[in-house]
Amino acid sequence: MNNKIDPDAIREWFPALRSADILLDNAGGSQVPRTVIDRVRDYFVNSFVQVGADYPAGKRATQTIDDARRVLEVLVNCGDTGHVAMGPSTSVLCARLAQSYAQAPIPGRDEIIVCQAGHEANVGPWTRMAAAGYTVKWWNIEHQAFTNPLDELEALLSERTRILAVPHVSNLLGRIDDARTWSRMAHAVGARIVVDGVAFAPHRAIDVQALEVDWYVFSIYKVYGPHMAAMFGTHEAFAEISGPNHFFVDPADMPDKFELGGVLHEGCAGVLGLPDYFNFLADRPDRTPFDRDTVNRAYDTMTDCELPLQRQLIEYLRTKEQVRLIGPLQTDRSRVGTISFVHRSKSSKEIVLAANEQDIGIRYGHFYAHRLASALVRDPEDGVVRISLVHYNTAEEIDRVIACLETLL
Numbered sequence: 001m002n003n004k005i006d007p008d009a010i011r012e013w014f015p016a017l018r019s020a021d022i023l024l025d026n027a028g029g030s031q032v033p034r035t036v037i038d039r040v041r042d043y044f045v046n047s048f049v050q051v052g053a054d055y056p057a058g059k060r061a062t063q064t065i066d067d068a069r070r071v072l073e074v075l076v077n078c079g080d081t082g083h084v085a086m087g088p089s090t091s092v093l094c095a096r097l098a099q100s101y102a103q104a105p106i107p108g109r110d111e112i113i114v115c116q117a118g119h120e121a122n123v124g125p126w127t128r129m130a131a132a133g134y135t136v137k138w139w140n141i142e143h144q145a146f147t148n149p150l151d152e153l154e155a156l157l158s159e160r161t162r163i164l165a166v167p168h169v170s171n172l173l174g175r176i177d178d179a180r181t182w183s184r185m186a187h188a189v190g191a192r193i194v195v196d197g198v199a200f201a202p203h204r205a206i207d208v209q210a211l212e213v214d215w216y217v218f219s220i221y222k223v224y225g226p227h228m229a230a231m232f233g234t235h236e237a238f239a240e241i242s243g244p245n246h247f248f249v250d251p252a253d254m255p256d257k258f259e260l261g262g263v264l265h266e267g268c269a270g271v272l273g274l275p276d277y278f279n280f281l282a283d284r285p286d287r288t289p290f291d292r293d294t295v296n297r298a299y300d301t302m303t304d305c306e307l308p309l310q311r312q313l314i315e316y317l318r319t320k321e322q323v324r325l326i327g328p329l330q331t332d333r334s335r336v337g338t339i340s341f342v343h344r345s346k347s348s349k350e351i352v353l354a355a356n357e358q359d360i361g362i363r364y365g366h367f368y369a370h371r372l373a374s375a376l377v378r379d380p381e382d383g384v385v386r387i388s389l390v391h392y393n394t395a396e397e398i399d400r401v402i403a404c405l406e407t408l409l
């Protein structure tokens with residue numbers, strides 16, 4: 001078998017996958033390849049000093065941050081259209097972004113549209129703009145097909161809309177939505193779009209240029225890297241906010257003006273271990289510099305690995321009369337392997353805890369998509385059973401999950 005899709009060769013890269021536990025909580029956070037771990041260790045040993053200093057270790061530290069940013073720029077296909085800012089998490093980056101917009105009002109642009117299907121990270125900060133005089137409007141989802149109706153969005157958008165905040169993929173539903181169409185609709189009325197790509201980025205290649213987005217945020221720790229997040233913004237979008245950084249940071253310094261307190265230095269070192277793993281997935285070891293073609297090929301491999309697994313699990317769940325899938329029934333490329341369901345008589349909690357007893361790492365709840373869970377299921381705290389797989393999971397693991405579920409469902 002080609003090593004691109006040999007699960008054993010892939011799993012060799014992940015020291016944490018040597019345990020017998022089955023990790024299917026990947027939408028919560030993914031594992032890291034050994035090259036990421038090695039880079040973090042090396043940074044602590046050789047370069048763990050303050051950035052910006054002129055002595056050799058200081059120069060190495062500064063270079064590490066710059067190099068990590070270049071990797072992330074390639075990862076999102078930034079090109080020369082904008083910048084990538086880093087931060088501790090998507091929640092923090094979205095909150096800072098909303099605060100920045102609240103401080104930069106435009107007369108007559110006083111409406112925000114938030115999506116019911118969103119994770120609270122890209123919902124709550126925007127609803128709080130009501131305190132700054134904005135009107136918050138809700139784009140609700142259709143409850144049977146779980147879709148975001150375009151005609152409703154059309155009706156909500158107007159010349160007053162400042163921001164449209166949406167998820168690229170809901171972290172409960174798993175469907176890949178048409179963010180480019182949404183961007184075009186927002187731009188047609190002069191609004192900005194903020195896309196939460198957290199549930200998309202572990203599965204498919206982000207392409208901010210193809211999506212025509214203004215802002216795109218994702219969590220690096222769910223894309224096989226350290227616990228950090230990244231936010232792309234176009235030059236124009238960055239230029240209209242001042243950012244949370246200190247007064248003496250030049251507002252023209254993008255994205256520095258957005259990185260209050262700096263970034264996680266050792267995390268940036270870890271990001272520099274990602275290209276090695278992507279090169280492996282793309283079947284072109286030692287290729288430098290990290291480029292877009294490698295990103296696309298690596299994600300093709302990930303998708304090829306993931307699709308049969310999601311098909312196996314969804315087809316099984318569809319045979320269970322007592323089970324209601326919360327999300328699309330499709331098993332094809334239109335979705336990712338984040339699979340949620342409820343049982344008609346059993347609680348999500350009891351199903352998950354019984355699976356956990358058998359060393360199957362899955363979870364239940366609303367997963368911070370509280371508004372969506374409240375709209376779709378009886379009790380948002382009990383929420384859904386979520387099984388979230390990525391390319392390093394295996395058919396044998398899904399067999400074991402199905403065997404376990406067979407006794408529970």
Ligand SMILES: Cc1ncc(COP(=O)(O)O)c(C=O)c1O
Nearest residue numbers: 089090091119121171198199219
């Ligand atoms: C879709 C989605 N958006 C945002 C977040 C928040 O990410 P972070 O933990 O980096 O704040 C998550 C985390 O689970 C998520 O799944």
